[in-house]
Amino acid sequence: DAKTTQPPSMDCAEGRAANLPCNHSTISGNEYVYWYRQIHSQGPQYIIHGLKNNETNEMASLIITEDRKSSTLILPHATLRDTAVYYCIVRVGSMIKAAGNKLTFGGGTRVLVKP
Amino acid sequence: SQTIHQWPATLVQPVGSPLSLECTVEGTSNPNLYWYRQAAGRGLQLLFYSVGIGQISSEVPQNLSASRPQDRQFILSSKKLLLSDSGFYLCAWDNRRGNTIYFGEGSWLTVV
Numbered sequence: 448d449a450k451t452t453q454p455p456s457m458d459c460a461e462g463r464a465a466n467l468p469c470n471h472s473t474i475s476g477n478e479y480v481y482w483y484r485q486i487h488s489q490g491p492q493y494i495i496h497g498l499k500n501n502e503t504n505e506m507a508s509l510i511i512t513e514d515r516k517s518s519t520l521i522l523p524h525a526t527l528r529d530t531a532v533y534y535c536i537v538r539v540g541s542m543i544k545a546a547g548n549k550l551t552f553g554g555g556t557r558v559l560v561k562p
Numbered sequence: 563s564q565t566i567h568q569w570p571a572t573l574v575q576p577v578g579s580p581l582s583l584e585c586t587v588e589g590t591s592n593p594n595l596y597w598y599r600q601a602a603g604r605g606l607q608l609l610f611y612s613v614g615i616g617q618i619s620s621e622v623p624q625n626l627s628a629s630r631p632q633d634r635q636f637i638l639s640s641k642k643l644l645l646s647d648s649g650f651y652l653c654a655w656d657n658r659r660g661n662t663i664y665f666g667e668g669s670w671l672t673v674v
Contacts, residue, residue, distance in 0.1 A: 481662070490652050490665035491606070534605070553605050 451535045456557040459529075465522040467556055469535030472516045478539055480511060482520045484531040485555070491534065494520065525560045532557050564589035568653040568666035575673055581626075581640040583669050585653030588634065595636040596654040596663065597628055606652065612636060648673045 452470040459465040471480065479498050483491040495502055495509045497518075502509045508521040522529055534555040568585040575581060587593055597609045608621045610628035618628050625644050629637045636653055653666040 483665075488650075488668070488670070490654075490668045493662050493664060496662065555605060 451537055451553055453533075453535050453553065453556045455554065456559070458559050458561055459522075459525045461527060461560055461562050462524055465525045465529065465558060465560070467520040467522075467533050467535075467558065468517065469520070470517045471535070471537045474515050474537050475539075478537045480509065480515075480518045481536040481538060482507070482509065483534045483536065484529075485534065486531045494533075525558075527560050527562065530558060530560045564655075564657070564664070566653060566655055566664060566666045568651075568669055570669060571667065572670045573672070575643050575671065577645055577673055578642045581638070581643050581647070581671070583638040583651055583653075583671075585636045585638075585666055586634055587636075587655045590634070590655070590657050592633060593655040593657055595630060596656075597636065597638045598652040598654060598665075600650040600652065600668075601648075610638070643673045645673050647671065 450473060454468065479496050481496040482494040484494055485491045495504055495507050497509045497511055499511060499515065501511060508523065510519045510521065512518065518535065520533065532555040534553065565588045566585065568583065595612045598606045599609055600606050609624065609626060610618055610620055612618050612628065612630045615630055615633055618630060625647060626638060626640050629639065631637070638651060640647060648671055651669045651671060654663050656663040
């Protein structure tokens with residue numbers, strides 16, 4: 448799986464949009480971009496994922512550049528409960544049984560939402 | 563809907579004692595199963611994954627082992643714990659019909 452680079456931390460004002468960048472310059476054509484977040488002492492929570500097109504769900508939006516070498520997770524209206532470590536991951540989406548769909552996490556971005 | 567549970571949530575064990583963390587998934591069949599460890603202040607490290615009953619792949623050499631006695635049950639074990647085994651352990655699963663991995667609540671292990 449390709450490696451990702453994220454800023455170690457960022458602050459965001461409550462009610463404002465939070466834009467979290469991620470670089471994945473070595474991503475290959477069959478690798479998806481995934482975002483998870485982890486609130487202290489809890490398991491990671493799935494947020495969103497995409498391959499080429501931008502994606503949106505009830506939690507966030509994912510913007511992937513045309514060359515797919517970077518992406519941005521957007522939390523449209525950050526709340527205090529969005530304070531967490533956010534992980535950007537790239538992985539193969541293959542359903543080949545032997546591949547096991549392994550997932551590798553890096554250091555993530557620690558987001559602090561301030562009132 | 564699918565759910566994943568792991569237990570115990572918190573465990574304090576002396577050095578040299580055995581370990582057994584259990585994970586079960588409900589609402590799906592034939593999932594891929596994973597064990598991760600997260601040391602304090604660090605990202606997640608994949609320890610084991612399983613694509614089927616009795617099929618275990620180890621990612622890093624260590625003092626731990628894993629077993630999958632049933633389709634939706636994944637167990638993390640150790641015969642003799644080391645201080646360095648302390649950490650936050652996470653079980654996870656994915657359904658081969660989809661790409662997303664879902665995590666359990668986590669188990670805090672402190673070896674003293």
